Every structure is written in C-alpha cells, then in structure tokens.
Amino acid sequence: MPERMGVAEKYRERIVGGDPLRVVLWLAAPLVVAQLVHVSYNLVDALWLSRLYEGALAVPRQVWPTLMLFYVIAMSLSSANLAMISQYVGAERYGEASRTASKLFTLNLALALAVGSAYLILRPYIFSHITTVPPELYDDVVEYSGIMVFDVAFAYLGMAFTTVLQAVGDTRTPTYVSVAGALLNMVLDPIMIFGWFGFPAMGVKGAALATVLSRALVAAVAVKMFVGGFRGIRLSIVKPDRPWILRSVRIALPLAALQMSNSLAFMAQLRLVNMFGKVVATAYSIGFTVIDIADAAMWGFSQSTAIVVGQLIGAQLFGKARKSALLTSLFVGAVTGVSAVLVYLFRYPIASVFTASPEILEEAARFVEYFGLTVPFFAVFFVGFAVGRGSGHTYVPSAIAFARLWGLRVGLGYLLALGLGMGPLGIWLAMAVSNVGGGVLSLAWVALGNWARPVVEVGPARPVTVAAAPPSPRCEKREVDEVSGGS
Secondary structure (H helix, E strand, O other): OOOOOHHHHHHHHHHHHOOHHHHHHHHHHHHHHHHHHHHHHHHHHHHHHHOOOOOOOHHHHHHHHHHHHHHHHHHHHHHHHHHHHHHHHHOOOHHHHHHHHHHHHHHHHHHHHHHHHHHHHHHHHHHHHHOOOOHHHHHHHHHHHHHHHHHHHHHHHHHHHHHHHHHHOOOHHHHHHHHHHHHHHHHHHHHHHHOHHHOOOOOHHHHHHHHHHHHHHHHHHHHHHHHHOEOOEOOOOOOOOHHHHHHHHHHHHHHHHHHHHHHHHHHHHHHHHHOOHHHHHHHHHHHHHHHHHHOHHHHHHHHHHHHHHHHHHHOOOHHHHHHHHHHHHHHHHHHHHHHHHHHHHOHHHHHHOOOOOHHHHHHHHHHHHHHHHHHHHHHHHHHHHHHHHHHOOOHHHHHHHHHHHHHHHHHHHHHHHHHOOOOHHHHHHHHHHHHHHHHHHHHHHHHHOOOOOOOOOOOOOOOOOOOOOOOOHHHHHHHHHHHHHOO
C-alpha cells in the first residue's frame, strides 16, 4: 500500500489526472499574481529611490547580481529537491517526500548563517574590483548590501519553504505569504527611505531594511508552519544521509555551476555597463525595471511547469509530461509576446516616470527598443529550464544557459561594445541575440530531448484518476478557503 498524506494526495490526483495546460494554468495563476505584486513593488521601489537623487534607483540593480552568487547553493538544492519531492508525490511515495523535505530544510538552516557571513566579508572587494561600481554610487551600494546580508540568511529558509509546498502542488500558500511580504515591503519603503511618521530618514539603506523585514516574515511563517505540520508535511531536524546528499549533488551540481556562472556573467555584464558611467548604469536599471512588466507571467509558469513535469514523470506519464512542456512553452511565449509589444509601444512614457534626464531617458528607451521584443524568446528558454528542474535532467539546459550568457550576452557584448566601438548599443544588441538563441535551443530540447524519465525510484506504474471536467467555481473557492485556513 502506498504511504498516504491526504492533502498532498488530492493535489497529486488533480495534477496527474488533469488536462496538462489547464493544470499548468491552475498552478501558475497564484504565482503570476505574486509576481505581478513583486513587479509592482519593484516599480514603486524604483520610483521612491528616483526621488532621492538621479541614479539612486540603480543601487539595488548593482547589488542583486552579487547576491545571486551567494544564493547559488540554496537555489540549486531547491531545484534538485523539487524534482525529487514532486516525483515522489507523483509516485505516491509520500513518506519519502516528507523525509526529503526535512533534509532540505535542515541543510538550508545550517547554510544560512555561513553564507551570509561570507557575503558580509567579500562584498567590498566585489564592488570595487569586479563590478567596478561608479564612484557616485559606491558608498550607497556598500551600505545597501551591508543590510542585505540578512536577506541571504532569510532567503535560504524561504526557498526551502517554497520548494516543498510547490513540489506537493500547493502554489497558493507560498503565494499568500510572498504577497504579504511584498505588500509589507511596499508600505515600509517610503517610511524608511524618507523618515515618515517619526522614523529616521535612511535613504537607500531604508529600502534594503524594508526588503529584509519582508523576507524575515516569509522565513518566520515557514518555520512556524512546518514545525507544527502543514499540508501533511511535518519537518524536523534530520541529519542528511549520504544517498540523499549524493543524489542532490548529482542533480544540483550543473545547476549550481550554472547559477554561479550566471551571477559571474551578470557581474561581468554589469562591469561592462559601468564602464560607460552613471548615465548608462541608470538607464540599464530603468530598462530592466520596465522589462519586468513584460516578463511577469513567465516566472509563475516556469514554476508550475516544473511541478507538473515532475509529478507526471513520477506517475510514469512520460508522453503527457512532454505534451505539457511543449504547450506551456508556446503559450508562455505568446502571452509574453503580447506584453512585450505593449511595453515597447509605451517605453518612453513608462521610462520617463523614473528620470527627468533626457539623456538617461533616451538610453533607457533604446534598451527597451532593442531588448524588449526578444523577451518572449527568454520566456521560452526559462520554461525549458524549468522542464530540466522538474525532470531532474539539468545538464543540457544548463549548457544552453551557459552558452547564452557567456558566449552571446557577455562575449558578444564586449566584442560589439568595445571591440567594434558600438558602445552601449552593442550591449543591448548582444542581450537581444542571447535571448533569441537561448529560446530556440531550449524549445528544440523540450521537443526532442531525452528528459522524460525519472531520477528517483518510482515503482510500477499506477492507474491514474482522470479529471473529466474542471472543478466548479464553488469547488475552487472551497479549496482556496481550505488553503487559507490551513500562504
């Protein structure tokens, strides 16, 4: 008899037995809402910072690529364990899913302090010697990053929480908590930046503190929920065993190498951008803030694709897993394409909200003009990478991502911008080419690659209950209420 975990089993039946695209849409809906809230926060955050001085909104964009380097272990372990937990759930091995989740949570807890301390020590060297932050921004970047050290520690716990629930199929609970954190961040931002209601005016440090407090909320909720038991999963401090470590490392290693490479590539690109001074660095930050509007949907769909692919492979429905991945790739590319066209058409009025400088505005609009219309290809690439995470077969998408970033975005960017003397335009063109190349290769791998096979022991195939029709709105409301009562 398979081990039972009631709520997880209900999610599993709906995911494995439902129409592939409709299931992806159902799982993605709350994640897309959460991402839209985060995009709204980023826009508001950039707007407040732009009121401090011209270029202040570039400070977070200078820091985030360096943070990515220190998130690598948590991100790669989370991806590896999402594949394992979702495939165990698909195979109805719920006890193994819970034990795997406990090992992930324990390890992330141990790593949080060590990684945060490393970032605290190394960040001044990174900003002065690697990304070469413009002198006008350097002091604020160092102060902002000093507070974001705490974000590294809280993020390790938050990623474990999100991974476990999403692997089960519960995308709503992490969304509720994430949205609550983003809204808290949005409220705290102006209070701490400008010193409203008697608080001291902290400038860019206030924006960092608001972010850290919101992340602390997610981490605190994660600990409280899982210690008491949630969605059939009760986590405990469990010493990670050798087989779990070896399997996690095997799946996570290419992801860790890629994510570390990604962070270094973004820092190399940031260094190239910074060579052209504060105007281009600020335009780069504004451009990405605008592009975030166009690609908001893809983050939610990539997460839901990984969940569905993992559980379908665990249930040994390999053809259905491949169909789901292909349909989602095409759907997300189309949706993102519509958003990209709208952002392109309104690039000047949107970018003008963040700067009064005609020079910065023109460069930011040019960034969106060349880079924005290729965002659908990036969305397709991102969904393909999610297929690798859900299936546990990460080497090919990692290789595509490496070639996309280092060969096209960084290598071609330096060649065009410096070697051929095209300046910032060469950077934007290289970024556009990298999106197109990555999207085409990723779609080819999803359609033709040998990824539809499990990475855990799934046992003999079990009959699946097929969902004949979607639940009624009343049933959907009851399920949401159940989740809310159970973030």
